[in-house]
Amino acid sequence: AVLPPARSDDNNDIGDGDGGQLAHRFPSAIIIGVKKSGTRALLEFLRLNPAVKAPGPEVHFFDRHFDRGFDWYRRQMPLTTADQLTIEKSPSYFVTKTAPERVHRLDPTMKLIVVVRDPITRAISDYTQTASKRPGMPSFEHMAFINATNAVLPKMTPANAQGVNTSWGAIRIGIYHRFVSRWLEYFPLHQIHFVNGERLITHPAEEIAAVEKFVGLRPTVRAEDFVLNTEKGFPCIKRTDGTTHCLGKTKGRAHPKVSPHAISRLRTFYAPLNDRFYELIGRNFGW
Numbered sequence: 512a513v514l515p516p517a518r519s520d521d522n523n524d525i526g527d528g529d530g531g532q533l534a535h536r537f538p539s540a541i542i543i544g545v546k547k548s549g550t551r552a553l554l555e556f557l558r559l560n561p562a563v564k565a566p567g568p569e570v571h572f573f574d575r576h577f578d579r580g581f582d583w584y585r586r587q588m589p590l591t592t593a594d595q596l597t598i599e600k601s602p603s604y605f606v607t608k609t610a611p612e613r614v615h616r617l618d619p620t621m622k623l624i625v626v627v628r629d630p631i632t633r634a635i636s637d638y639t640q641t642a643s644k645r646p647g648m649p650s651f652e653h654m655a656f657i658n659a660t661n662a663v664l665p666k667m668t669p670a671n672a673q674g675v676n677t678s679w680g681a682i683r684i685g686i687y688h689r690f691v692s693r694w695l696e697y698f699p700l701h702q703i704h705f706v707n708g709e710r711l712i713t714h715p716a717e718e719i720a721a722v723e724k725f726v727g728l729r730p731t732v733r734a735e736d737f738v739l740n741t742e743k744g745f746p747c748i749k750r751t752d753g754t755t756h757c758l759g760k761t762k763g764r765a766h767p768k769v770s771p772h773a774i775s776r777l778r779t780f781y782a783p784l785n786d787r788f789y790e791l792i793g794r795n796f797g798w
């Protein structure tokens with residue numbers, strides 16, 4: 512397919528006065544997921560680098576709005592000069608079957624960024640978000656395991672002796688190797704950068720520096736740019752004027768207490784799946 516070039520002659524494009532033409536340009540990197548792993552924190556923190564520009568809301572082009580065409584997608588991007596870099600994040604791309612082929616069709620050199628965290632924490636975070644919109648939702652444990660009332664469900668197999676309800680999205684999304692395999696059918700491994708979601712919380716500057724390097728930017732984000740919100744236990748941005756900026760109240764929610772027995776069953780369930788993921792990408796996250 513012939514792609515529309517990044518044009519600078521749109522009606523709303525304006526020169527920036529010093530030679531760099533402002534234009535809506537396709538992203539050169541996309542944060543494709545994983546949902547509830549810290550994708551918003553990653554994008555907010557990356558934007559501390561003045562060369563990084565991003566659309567405010569999630570664009571959802573490669574999953575929901577693909578029929579609007581590549582030019583629509585480009586116009587959702589912020590105005591940038593040629594030396595700036597556009598990054599988009601829509602975490603649902605990670606699990607969208609058609610997304611790898613579609614992204615590849617737009618740009619086979621696209622850099623892909625994936626934040627991953629312990630699939631158990633991720634599942635609890637996912638559950639917490641859904642439960643916040645659905646009062647009266649059954650407990651996490653009830654959702655996570657095959658039982659009499661959600662028995663629509665996959666049979667217990669030797670591979671799933673823990674009776675984990677793998678048809679529940681919160682559980683399924685954590686089987687990372689399955690989804691990464693699909694992306695690897697279209698993109699080489701070196702074009703995918705994995706961000707450690709746990710370290711993004713404890714060592715944000717280091718994780719951001721690794722991403723800056725991956726996308727070809729000189730690292731500018733430093734440890735001094737962050738301050739820990741001790742109440743929530745998450746880092747916030749420390750601005751040069753001394754004020755702090757934390758993510759909104761839908762990020763860093765309190766999680767329900769999940770029984771140690773349930774956690775241990777999930778650990779047993781995910782252990783071999785995590786190993787397959789580590790093998791696939793040649794990196795071990797130690798979950």
Ligand SMILES: Nc1ncnc2c1ncn2[C@@H]1O[C@H](COP(=O)(O)OS(=O)(=O)O)[C@@H](OP(=O)(O)O)[C@H]1O
Nearest residue numbers: 546547548549550551552636745746758762763764
């Ligand atoms: N700095 C900082 N501040 C707040 N929250 C942080 C931060 N870094 C990572 N996280 C974790 O990010 C979780 C939300 O992940 P996402 O942004 O990927 O969610 S979403 O998929 O876009 O809805 C969010 O999940 P919850 O704890 O369940 O709210 C956090 O655990």
